[in-house]
Amino acid sequence: MNCFSTRETIRGRSHYSCGNLTFSQKPLPDYSQGEEEPVTPHGELGPALDGERYLKIPVCVIDRRTFWRDCLTQCLTASEANLVAEGFDTIEDWIRASVDDAFAIILLCAGGREATELAISRDLDMLLKARPDANVVIVSDIDGPATMVSALERGARGFVTMSLSLEVAIEAIRIVKVGGTFVPASGLLSARQAYTAPPEPQPAANEGQTHFTERQLAIIACVRKGEPNKIIAHKLNMTESTVKVHIRNIMRKIKAKNRTEVAFLTNELPLPNENPSGQ
Numbered sequence: 309m310n311c312f313s314t315r316e317t318i319r320g321r322s323h324y325s326c327g328n329l330t331f332s333q334k335p336l337p338d339y340s341q342g343e344e345e346p347v348t349p350h351g352e353l354g355p356a357l358d359g360e361r362y363l364k365i366p367v368c369v370i371d372r373r374t375f376w377r378d379c380l381t382q383c384l385t386a387s388e389a390n391l392v393a394e395g396f397d398t399i400e401d402w403i404r405a406s407v408d409d410a411f412a413i414i415l416l417c418a419g420g421r422e423a424t425e426l427a428i429s430r431d432l433d434m435l436l437k438a439r440p441d442a443n444v445v446i447v448s449d450i451d452g453p454a455t456m457v458s459a460l461e462r463g464a465r466g467f468v469t470m471s472l473s474l475e476v477a478i479e480a481i482r483i484v485k486v487g488g489t490f491v492p493a494s495g496l497l498s499a500r501q502a503y504t505a506p507p508e509p510q511p512a513a514n515e516g517q518t519h520f521t522e523r524q525l526a527i528i529a530c531v532r533k534g535e536p537n538k539i540i541a542h543k544l545n546m547t548e549s550t551v552k553v554h555i556r557n558i559m560r561k562i563k564a565k566n567r568t569e570v571a572f573l574t575n576e577l578p579l580p581n582e583n584p585s586g587q
Contacts, residue, residue, distance in 0.1 A: 365485055367393040370402055370431075371417035371447075380415070380447075389478045399431055403438050413481050415468075417447040424448040428459045436463045443484050447477075456491050457568050466490035520558065520577075527554050529579045532571045 367384055371377035377395040384393040394411075396402040402414075414435060418427040427446060435444055445466035446459045456467045465484045468477050469492055480490040520528065523544070530540040537555070541548040555567070564570045 364390055364392045365413065365481070366411045367391050367481060368402060368411040368414045369393055369395045369417065370397075370399060370414065371395065372397055373417070373419065376417065376419075380417070383474055384478070384481075387474070387478060389482070391478070391481065399434050399438075412443065412485055414442055414444045415447050415481075416444055416464075419449055421450050424450045424455060428455070428462055428464070432459065432462050432464060445480060445484055445490070451492065454565060457566065460489065460491070461566060461568065467492070520561070524554055524558055525577075525579050527551060528558060528570065528574050528577065531555070531558075531567055532574070534571075 369377055369381045369384070371380070374397070377397070381393040381395040384391045396405065416427055416431060416435065418424040418431075424446070427448070432444060432446070435442055443465045444463065445468055446464050447468045447470070448455070449470040451469040451471060459467050466480050466489060468480050468490070472480075472492060476492075483490045523546075526544055527540060530543065535543070537548050537551045541551045544551070555570070558570060559565070562570065562573045564573055
């Protein structure tokens, strides 16, 4: 996502450029003639354009890189998407400044694999602990499907890669704002290819088939349905800690990193009491 912003005025409209994306903005009403200018705090009505009043969507941009933070903040605010963006250097700065402000969307930005993994494993938890209902979107230049899945499992509502255009990033904000979840299509396609690619031949007993115990097969069936450990333990009459041990053993056998991959990698595995025809 290129964030080099330029502006020029053509025929009364302000034109902005951000990388390859150009968008324009109509001039706001002139309040120098005595007309009272409306106040536009986060989430309240802004000035009327074409006879209609609109709601500003407050967006928080958290990024230690000052240049990228300022660029993204200015581009979002200058767009015609009814966004008002504010930038913060750290999560601590945001917590101190947003005691009374309810940001609709929080963009947690990171560059590089190490910084992205840290943002997901540490910073995202810190944000959600301070505001459990926060709508957090990770913005990163890392687009691996495993990274995206990890972010969503930890509570992120979206993942935007810097290879996307600013226009797509704005649409992602809108999707998350109305309760949806955004992941780039490229990430889903990469995940599909990774999970459906034919496995490399490996020398193993019984033609390379992975063997599971009857208990493990029953747990796999529950994991496929998205059932939590507590429900699985109750259904199979075992303790929750025993369920966790079984799931760890299953993940080790099929080299899965999380429960989502367990469901993917065992998708073709016939399970007890399952009808292959789906009837």
